[in-house]
Amino acid sequence: MASATLLKSSFLPKKAEWGTTRQAAAPKPVTASIGLENTEANRQAYRTLLVTPPGLGNYISGAILFEETLYQSTVDGKKIVDILVEQGIVPGIKVDKGLVPLVGSNDESWCQGLDGLASREAAYYQQGARFAKWRTVVSIPNGPSELAVKEAAWGLARYAAISQDNGLVPIVEPEIMLDGEHGIERTFEVAQKVWAETFYYMAQNNVMFEGILLKPSMVTPGAECKDRATPEEVASYTLKLLQRRIPPSVPGIMFLSGGQSEVEATLNLNAMNQAPNPWHVSFSYARALQNTCLKTWGGRPENVAAAQEALLLRAKANSLAQLGKYTSDGEAAEASENMFVKNYSY
Numbered sequence: 001m002a003s004a005t006l007l008k009s010s011f012l013p014k015k016a017e018w019g020t021t022r023q024a025a026a027p028k029p030v031t032a033s034i035g036l037e038n039t040e041a042n043r044q045a046y047r048t049l050l051v052t053p054p055g056l057g058n059y060i061s062g063a064i065l066f067e068e069t070l071y072q073s074t075v076d077g078k079k080i081v082d083i084l085v086e087q088g089i090v091p092g093i094k095v096d097k098g099l100v101p102l103v104g105s106n107d108e109s110w111c112q113g114l115d116g117l118a119s120r121e122a123a124y125y126q127q128g129a130r131f132a133k134w135r136t137v138v139s140i141p142n143g144p145s146e147l148a149v150k151e152a153a154w155g156l157a158r159y160a161a162i163s164q165d166n167g168l169v170p171i172v173e174p175e176i177m178l179d180g181e182h183g184i185e186r187t188f189e190v191a192q193k194v195w196a197e198t199f200y201y202m203a204q205n206n207v208m209f210e211g212i213l214l215k216p217s218m219v220t221p222g223a224e225c226k227d228r229a230t231p232e233e234v235a236s237y238t239l240k241l242l243q244r245r246i247p248p249s250v251p252g253i254m255f256l257s258g259g260q261s262e263v264e265a266t267l268n269l270n271a272m273n274q275a276p277n278p279w280h281v282s283f284s285y286a287r288a289l290q291n292t293c294l295k296t297w298g299g300r301p302e303n304v305a306a307a308q309e310a311l312l313l314r315a316k317a318n319s320l321a322q323l324g325k326y327t328s329d330g331e332a333a334e335a336s337e338n339m340f341v342k343n344y345s346y
C-alpha cells in the first residue's frame, strides 16, 4: 500500500442535506454545490463513482462510510464494502450522531452518539467495518470554554474505549474549526489544550494508544486572519504540536482538510513530510479530496470517467505528499480555490 490514507466516501459534505443513516436521508433540498436532488439513487451513483476507479487502492487505504453506505450496493448491484476490499481499501464507519448545542457553554456544541454505541458497533463489525470515526468540533471564536473542551475530550475517549472493545480501531477527531480572525499562535495554544485533555481522558478510559488513529486539524491561522501562513510555517507549528502532545505509541496521524483548498491541503501535508519528523503523517480529507471530482461529475453519467480521473489525481497528489514528494506544478487553478465557508456545518 503506497499510503495510509483515508477516503471519506460520504456523498456530499452537508450532512443535513444528504443524511448520515439509512433512515435520515431527507429527499430534499437540492445540494448547494452541484444542484442535484438528494435521493438514494443519486447518493448511490456518486458512491459507485468513488469506489470503482481502477487503482484507487494504490493511494487510499481506508474509506469512512456512513451507515447507509455500509449496507449499500453500487448501481451494478455489488456491495460497496466488497468493492472496497477488492481495491485493498479497508471499510470504516462514522459512528457519532452529530453535533448539538452544548447548554451552558458559549454557544458551542457537543457530539452525540454514545448511547447504544457498543451494539451498533458490533453490528457494523459483522457488516465488514474494521475501524470507526467520531468527529467533534472545537470553536476558537466561541471560546473555547473549559466545558466544551472537556466534553469533546471525554466523548472521544469513551467512544475510543467502546470501539476498541468492539474490535474497531477508533479514529479520534477533535476538529478545531478554521473560523476566526485569530493568528496561528492562538490555534496552536488551543490545539495543545484539546490534545492534552483528549489524551488525559483516553488514558483514564484505558484506551490502548497503539490501537488508535488520529485525525487532527493542521495548525493554521483562522480563515479570516489577514496574516496567512506558508506551508513551512503550518508544518512547523503542526509538527511542534504533535511532538508535544502525541505519544510515540500512536501509529497513524491522518489530517482533515477543514476548508483549505485542495492544493493548499496537499502542500501543507507535503511540507510536514519534508521536515524531519518521527511520523509518517498522512491525510483523511473529504473536501480537499473530492471537491473537483464532485463538481466534474455534477450528477451526469457522461462525466463519470472525468470525475474518477479527478479523484485519482488528488489521491495520487496526496499520496506523494505523504512521502514529501509532491509539487504543485501543473495543478488546475480550481484546485487552489479556498473552500472555507463561515459557520460551515456538516
Ligand SMILES: O=P(O)(O)OC[C@H]1O[C@](O)(COP(=O)(O)O)[C@@H](O)[C@@H]1O
Pocket (backbone or CB within 6 Å): 008, 010, 013, 015, 064, 094, 134, 135, 173, 256, 257, 258, 259, 284, 285, 286, 287, 288, 346
Ligand atoms: O461527516 P462528519 O463526521 O460530520 O464529518 C464531516 C467531514 O469532516 C471530515 O472528518 C473531514 O473533512 P474535511 O477534510 O472536508 O475537513 C470528513 O471525513 C467528513 O466528511
